Amino acid sequence: MLKEVIATRYITPLREGGSLPGLVEADDFGTYVMKFTGAGQGRKTLVAEVVCGELARRLGLRVPRLVTMELDPVLGLGEPDQQVQELLRSSGGTNLGMDFLSGALGFDPLAFEVSSEEAGRIVWFDALVNNVDRSWRNPNLLMWQGALWLIDHGATMIWHHNWPGAEASAARPYDASDHALASFAPEVRGAAAELAPLVTEELLAEVTAAIPDAWLAGEPGFGTPDDLRRAYARPLLARAAVVHERVTGIEESK
Numbered sequence: 001m002l003k004e005v006i007a008t009r010y011i012t013p014l015r016e017g018g019s020l021p022g023l024v025e026a027d028d029f030g031t032y033v034m035k036f037t038g039a040g041q042g043r044k045t046l047v048a049e050v051v052c053g054e055l056a057r058r059l060g061l062r063v064p065r066l067v068t069m070e071l072d073p074v075l076g077l078g079e080p081d082q083q084v085q086e087l088l089r090s091s092g093g094t095n096l097g098m099d100f101l102s103g104a105l106g107f108d109p110l111a112f113e114v115s116s117e118e119a120g121r122i123v124w125f126d127a128l129v130n131n132v133d134r135s136w137r138n139p140n141l142l143m144w145q146g147a148l149w150l151i152d153h154g155a156t157m158i159w160h161h162n163w164p165g166a167e168a169s170a171a172r173p174y175d176a177s178d179h180a181l182a183s184f185a186p187e188v189r190g191a192a193a194e195l196a197p198l199v200t201e202e203l204l205a206e207v208t209a210a211i212p213d214a215w216l217a218g219e220p221g222f223g224t225p226d227d228l229r230r231a232y233a234r235p236l237l238a239r240a241a242v243v244h245e246r247v248t249g250i251e252e253s254k
């Protein structure tokens with residue numbers, strides 16, 4: 001389970017990306033990057049953040065700690081910005097929070113070095129979850145305290161937008177030619193040999209257990225939140241075994 005906090009003060013929007021995450025203070029006095037159920041694709045984006053974030057963390061990749069954040073829409077009443085006010089008003093209940101890495105720099109492939117091993121682990125992970133949002137234009141990687149941190153996994157697992165076609169969609173290859181780490185000779189096969197055996201049914205059950213029920217309820221074709229949790233696990237389990245064979249667009253170092 002993720003730690004639960006209550007949002008107490010909206011500080012400022014983070015306007016870089018499209019989904020308008022906000023910097024928000026919580027009742028534990030922590031400062032979080034908050035992602036809202038009322039934004040864009042709504043709760044599926046948040047489910048993807050939890051599944052990928054918690055999976056990546058268990059594979060030894062660095063992801064800021066995730067929490068659930070309860071929001072009382074009243075918090076938005078005093079917001080001068082109309083868009084922010086709307087967002088807060090439409091996001092009452094359980095939202096997602098992520099530890100704010102204060103002073104982190106956006107990753108620039110021309111300014112930082114990344115080893116082939118680390119690049120391989122990240123490209124392999126992105127192939128596994130089909131992350132289309134880690135391009136050199138928009139890396140969604142942060143440099144913080146001398147290390148690389150992964151953020152923004154909302155645009156992954158495209159198959160969860162069409163469950164009847166999920167199996168076919170999950171079998172598709174991953175084009176890494178635009179990947180932010182494509183130029184670091186990512187050792188994808190080495191990463192697969194190390195990480196794929198860790199992606200077990202048990203691990204995925206633990207990861208999907210962290211998704212709040214409220215974001216899973218009411219999905220057509222699924223009786224209970226746990227049925228849907230198992231549906232999230234299946235394509236990842238299948239893909240873990242084969243996806244390294246299906247990464248295209250990069251030169252691998254030997």
Ligand SMILES: Nc1ncnc2c1ncn2[C@@H]1O[C@H](COP(=O)(O)OP(=O)(O)O)[C@@H](O)[C@H]1O
Pocket residue numbers: 014015016017018019020021033064098099100101102104106140142151152154
């Ligand atoms: N945990 C974090 N710590 C510090 N800065 C962050 C964190 N998460 C996001 N940011 C900043 O906010 C921006 C937008 O967040 P992101 O998760 O990429 O959302 P989106 O691209 O959907 O708007 C990031 O590019 C980054 O600059």
Ligand SMILES: [Mg+2]
Pocket residue numbers: 017140152
């Ligand atoms: Mg982003």
